[in-house]
Every structure is written in structure tokens, then in C-alpha cells.
Amino acid sequence: MALDMGIVILTLVIGLLIAVLVWSLTKKSTPSSTKGKNEKGANSKKEGKKLSGMPPKVPKKKTTAAVSKDSKSTFTHSWLLTSLKGHTGAITDMDFSANGKHLATCAEDRSLMLWKLNFGRLDSSVVELNMKDIRTVRAHVQYDSATLIRWSPDSKALLTVRALGNNIEIYKVMKKPEAGGLPSVQPSHAFDKIREADLLAIDVASTGRFIMTCTPKNELDILDLKGKLLASVVTNQMETYSAKISPDGRFVATSGFTPEVRVWEVVFSRTGEFEKVTRAFELGGHTSGIYSFDYSPDSGRMVSVSKDGSWRLYNTNIDYRQGQLATLLVSGKWKGEGNEPARIALAPDGRVVAIGSNSSLYIYSTVNAELLAHIPDVHSAPITRLRFDSTSRFILTTGDKYVRIFHNVPGFKIAVADLESKLKKATGQAMKERCQIQLKEAVALVNLFNSKNE
Known part of the structure; x- marks a missing residue:
């Protein structure tokens, strides 16, 4: 009986050893199964971290994402100068x-x-x-x-x-x-x-008489050229978004959360000594906050773009001291993207308005507010700055590490129609000759890009 019991125990031990050996060989021959289990376990831990509010670990290597983001540097467009x-x-x-x-x-x-x-x-x-x-x-x-x-x-x-x-x-x-x-x-x-709040704007008067700075907290400061504070103004716009000095160096304007552009005059004596900053006039008509605004080179026109989805062009060639008010010349709708702030610029020749919203560029006519062009995905981030050059031939934008420079082709086309109309109305020979020269140049530019797009 004892002998039988020993044989049974020995048989069980041998069987257990064989089972362990088989399991070990099976594990080595099927690494993918183990990998799957490990991945599943890792994914479970990762999901657990997400559910607990902890951020997942960021992989060290981000080559693919970096290449994808920088691919915007290959942006091309038929109107792109460089x-x-x-x-x-x-x-x-x-x-x-x-x-x-x-x-x-x-x-x-x-x-x-x-x-x-x-x-x-x-x-x-x-x-x-x-x-x-x-x-x-x-x-x-x-x-x-x-x-x-x-x-x-x-x-x-x-x-x-x-x-x-x-x-x-x-x-x-x-x-x-x-x-x-x-x-x-x-x-x-x-x-x-001077200020603790970040400066959102700085500008220098064309007369060389003063410098302007402004913060989002409605703090508008006028400085002399040595940095001495001459005057401070509270804009009372809840939050200020934009501030600029007029090209003639006479006015300072601000826009913000309230639905108007507020304009102040910086007054100097005849001998060039600073006197005061006085409230001049307002640009009204919008129903919501105004993201930004711009002037014409002679300060006689101003344009603004608002959260309410509209842009407005005003005549500001007025004598506000005699009670004259800025008047609306044209108003249009702009196709904004999401809740991104918009930037606006008025071409120096006054023929078109450019608006940058998110990463897209829109160009409108100042004659009838018609949308003339839409260029999407200009930058890999929202457009933060928008400018025309002094000749009105080019539009510059930036929103990432590049500056895009576009030919103002819509402006060329508007110029042709405008100059043809002026040529018909011209009376003096000198005026006719000037219009003919300008018209010839505008037509040549339009034909140049028409042929390029064919």
C-alpha cells in the first residue's frame, strides 16, 4: 500500500514538471500574446489616468507633428509675391x-x-x-x-x-x-x-512730438520722446483691444469691448509745448465690441471691424470743434471664423479693405462692400498683424514665423474701373494724361495675373 502511494506521488511530481516545462516553452514561442497583454495593461493604466484627471504622458518624439506644423511654410498662392x-x-x-x-x-x-x-x-x-x-x-x-x-x-x-x-x-x-x-x-x-499691465499698443506721432502706449485695462498714456509721462486717459471701454495715432499725428483713437471707436486730440501749443488731451469724436454704429481699426494716410477716413460681424468705413475729415460728426460711407459684413479676433487694414488708395480672421484673409470693396477675395490657411496660426504697403500694391500678413506678401490683385481690378470713370470725367489735359498713365499700369497688372492664372 505504501509502495502504491509513493508511485502516485512520484507520478504527480513528474506530471507537474512536464506541465511547467510545456508552459515555459509556449510562453517563449508566443511573444505577441504577451505584448498584447502588456499593451492592454498599459492602455488600462492610461485610461485610468485619464479618468482620474491626470494628463497622459507625452511621448518624447514629436517629429511627425513638427513636420506637419511646419508644412505651412510651403504655402503657395498665385498672388503671393514671397x-x-x-x-x-x-x-x-x-x-x-x-x-x-x-x-x-x-x-x-x-x-x-x-x-x-x-x-x-x-x-x-x-x-x-x-x-x-x-x-x-x-x-x-x-x-x-x-x-x-x-x-x-x-x-x-x-x-x-x-x-x-x-x-x-x-x-x-x-x-x-x-x-x-x-x-x-x-x-x-x-x-x-510705467504700467504693470502688458502694453497692447505703442505708436509714435509722425510729428515727432509724442509717443502713445495703451494697456487692456483702459490705460492710455501720452509720453514725450524721453519717456516722460505727459498725460494719462482712462478709455472707459471695459477692456481696450486696439490703439493708434492718426497719420497726421493729431489724434489718438482706441477701440475695445464697447461698440464705438473713441478719438482724442493731443493738443500742443504753437511753440510745440504739450497742453492737454481732449475728447474729440466717436465712430458709432456697431452693436458689439470693436476688434481693430485703421486710418487712411491723410487721416480723413477710418475703418473698423466688430464682433457683430460688420465692418464700417467713415469720413473723418471733419471739424469736430464746430460740431461736425464722422459720417458712414459704407458698411459690410465680414465672414469671421469662430471667435478669433479680426484685424482690419485700409488700402492707402482707399479702394479696398483687408480683414484677417483666424488664418484667412478677406478683401472687400470700399465702393459697395462686395467680397472680392478669400484666401484661406495663410498661416498655421491666427493672423495677428495685417498691413498694406504705401503703394497699395501689396498686402502683408503674419500669424506664425513667416510674413506673407500678396499682390493686391482685387485692388488692381477696382483701380481699373475707378480710373476709367475718372478719365471720362477729366477736364484738364494734365489730369487726363495722369489718369491714362495710371490706367495703363493698372491694366497691365490685371493682365499679368490673368495670364498667370490661365
């Missing part, structure tokens, strides 16, 4: 020099760049520009980056706002004969910080 490439971070602001020779940009990569464009001398037959043909100058903001940039009226200095310091820093722009006329950009000095 894309200015040089910044490695998002461009925060841009401004043209008064002499028309340079565009200045600043970016989150701590760099300032000057681009020698001089559109006034660019031949009208040029459809595209290669970056190799554009000369640039680069400077760096020490220990900081610039959020805003403006040229001085004499084109000899740049005023910037430091992102961390939130104060104005001045850079001298000096010509270097040995570099073939390209200037150098060197830091000069900085003004003391």
Missing part, C-alpha cells in the same frame, strides 16, 4: 519705415529683423521674389523678446516693448557705408516701466 523667412519663433509685430525702404519685425525668438523691400521701386512686372534677392539685418533683444515694434518718424530708430520688462527700449538704426547701404541695429537706451 514669404519672408528668417525668424524661428512666432512674429509678434511688424512696421514699415516712413521712408518706405525697410520693414521691421520682432518675434518670440528674441530677434529683430529689418527687411530691405522698398516696394516703391519694385518693377510692376515682378510677380515673385526670391528670398536670396531680399537683404536682411538681424539684431537680438538681450535677455528678453519684443512684443511690439515701431519706427521713429525719421526712420533712424526703432521703439520696441520688452515682453518681460514691459517697458520701451530704443534701438538706433545707423547706415553702414561699408556694408553697401545696409544699416546696423544697436540698442540705445530704455524707458522706465
Whole structure:
């Protein structure tokens, strides 16, 4: 009996050893099963983290996403003159020099760049520009980056706002004969910080008499050229979105949460001494907050774009002291995208208005508010700055690390119709000859892009 029991126990032990050996061999031969179980377990843990409110781990390698995002640099369009490439971070602001020779940009990569464009001398037959043909100058903001940039009226200095310091820093722009006329950009000095809230706008009067800054908290400040505070105004707009000095250097306007553009006059004595800032007039008619506005070069027109989905063009060539009010010239609807703020710019010749909403560019006629063009996906991020050059031939946008420069083809077409009408009404020989020359140039530009699109 004892012998039988021993045989049974021995048989069980041998069977157990065989089972363990078989299980071990099976595990080695089926790694995919184990991998599936591990992945399932990992996914379960990941889902558990999501449900518990903890963020999932971010994979270290993001090559695919980076390539996809940067693919926007390959943007093409038949109206595109060029894309200015040089910044490695998002461009925060841009401004043209008064002499028309340079565009200045600043970016989150701590760099300032000057681009020698001089559109006034660019031949009208040029459809595209290669970056190799554009000369640039680069400077760096020490220990900081610039959020805003403006040229001085004499084109000899740049005023910037430091992102961390939130104060104005001045850079001298000096010509270097040995570099073939390209200037150098060197830091000069900085003004003391005045406001705790971030500055949303900076501008310099064309007269050279004062500097304007503004914050979202309705703090509008007038400074002299040495940074001394001359006057402060509370805009009373709940939140201010935009602020600019008029091209004639006489007025400062702001827009914000309230449905009007408010305009102040900065008054100086005949001897050039600052006197006061006084309320001048308003641009009304919108039913919601106003994202931004722009002036014509002579300050006689202003255009605004609102949250209510409309844009409005006003006649501001008025004597407000005699009780004259700004009058509406034309109003149109703009096709906004989502809740993104919109930027608006008025062509210097007054023929078209450009609106940037999200990453799209819209161009409208100032004659009948007709939508003339829609260019989608101009940038990989919402458009933050929008400008025309002084000739009205080009539209510049930025919203990422590139500046897109488009030919103003809708403006060319409007110009042809406008000049044909003026030519019929012209009485003097000099006026007729001037209209004929301008008409010939406009027709040539329209034909150039018509042939390109065929």
C-alpha cells in the first residue's frame, strides 16, 4: 500500500514538471500574446489616468507633428509675391519705415529683423521674389523678446516693448557705408516701466512730438520722446483691444469691448509745448465690441471691424470743434471664423479693405462692400498683424514665423474701373494724361495675373 502511494506521488511530481516545462516553452514561442497583454495593461493604466484627471504622458518624439506644423511654410498662392523667412519663433509685430525702404519685425525668438523691400521701386512686372534677392539685418533683444515694434518718424530708430520688462527700449538704426547701404541695429537706451499691465499698443506721432502706449485695462498714456509721462486717459471701454495715432499725428483713437471707436486730440501749443488731451469724436454704429481699426494716410477716413460681424468705413475729415460728426460711407459684413479676433487694414488708395480672421484673409470693396477675395490657411496660426504697403500694391500678413506678401490683385481690378470713370470725367489735359498713365499700369497688372492664372 505504501509502495502504491509513493508511485502516485512520484507520478504527480513528474506530471507537474512536464506541465511547467510545456508552459515555459509556449510562453517563449508566443511573444505577441504577451505584448498584447502588456499593451492592454498599459492602455488600462492610461485610461485610468485619464479618468482620474491626470494628463497622459507625452511621448518624447514629436517629429511627425513638427513636420506637419511646419508644412505651412510651403504655402503657395498665385498672388503671393514671397514669404519672408528668417525668424524661428512666432512674429509678434511688424512696421514699415516712413521712408518706405525697410520693414521691421520682432518675434518670440528674441530677434529683430529689418527687411530691405522698398516696394516703391519694385518693377510692376515682378510677380515673385526670391528670398536670396531680399537683404536682411538681424539684431537680438538681450535677455528678453519684443512684443511690439515701431519706427521713429525719421526712420533712424526703432521703439520696441520688452515682453518681460514691459517697458520701451530704443534701438538706433545707423547706415553702414561699408556694408553697401545696409544699416546696423544697436540698442540705445530704455524707458522706465510705467504700467504693470502688458502694453497692447505703442505708436509714435509722425510729428515727432509724442509717443502713445495703451494697456487692456483702459490705460492710455501720452509720453514725450524721453519717456516722460505727459498725460494719462482712462478709455472707459471695459477692456481696450486696439490703439493708434492718426497719420497726421493729431489724434489718438482706441477701440475695445464697447461698440464705438473713441478719438482724442493731443493738443500742443504753437511753440510745440504739450497742453492737454481732449475728447474729440466717436465712430458709432456697431452693436458689439470693436476688434481693430485703421486710418487712411491723410487721416480723413477710418475703418473698423466688430464682433457683430460688420465692418464700417467713415469720413473723418471733419471739424469736430464746430460740431461736425464722422459720417458712414459704407458698411459690410465680414465672414469671421469662430471667435478669433479680426484685424482690419485700409488700402492707402482707399479702394479696398483687408480683414484677417483666424488664418484667412478677406478683401472687400470700399465702393459697395462686395467680397472680392478669400484666401484661406495663410498661416498655421491666427493672423495677428495685417498691413498694406504705401503703394497699395501689396498686402502683408503674419500669424506664425513667416510674413506673407500678396499682390493686391482685387485692388488692381477696382483701380481699373475707378480710373476709367475718372478719365471720362477729366477736364484738364494734365489730369487726363495722369489718369491714362495710371490706367495703363493698372491694366497691365490685371493682365499679368490673368495670364498667370490661365
